[in-house]
Amino acid sequence: MTLTRPKSLRELALEHLRGRIVGGELKMGQVLSERGISDELGVSKSPVREALAQLRDEGLVTIEPQKGARVFTLTEHEVNQICDFRQTIETAAFELALKRNQKALSSDMIRIVKDMSAARKSGDEAKYLELDTAFHQAIFKNCENDYLSASYDRYVGKIAALRTHLSALPQHTQLSFEEHIGLAEAVQKSDLAEIRRLLSEHIDRTRQTYASSIKES
Known part of the structure; x- marks a missing residue:
């Protein structure tokens, strides 16, 4: 029998804060009060401070001396850098996954797209966004390269939070869903050229x- 180690207060605070940032409950640029979070969770400031430090390393929080912590904000230039990173790393992971685990990748993507469709029909936006993240993580799960996977995992929370922010904009989710369907079909056909084209778009x-x-705000 395998015993499950109970989560530390730091881990509980980390999961709580990360989930609220990624889910959009805590907005970009919002001030984070250590005391307020401590009172909310019923823990001391120490695990909250440790959780905030980890979130800073993940790019989800900024911490400034004398000013405290805030949820991250993004300039257009920073979003371009994230997109450059994603384009490079996801293309590389797709190529390896297609070569090494095409059937498993295809199966994962078909299943996730089906679940995404069900989430959209039921109006469960949070579930849809969770599945959107899972869709892209499936690429790294099947590429069999721990270094690529670790590089993506470091920023997956920030990418997911950006995804949540964009989901509120007109037509974005519909177009995104159509692109996921196209990518799943291209994987099923082992069409690397089409995958590259769709991923780039x-x-x-x-x-x-x-x-x-940004221009409209």
């Missing part, structure tokens, strides 16, 4: 949508 639209949202 998928990520470039993030750049364009975020840039438009």
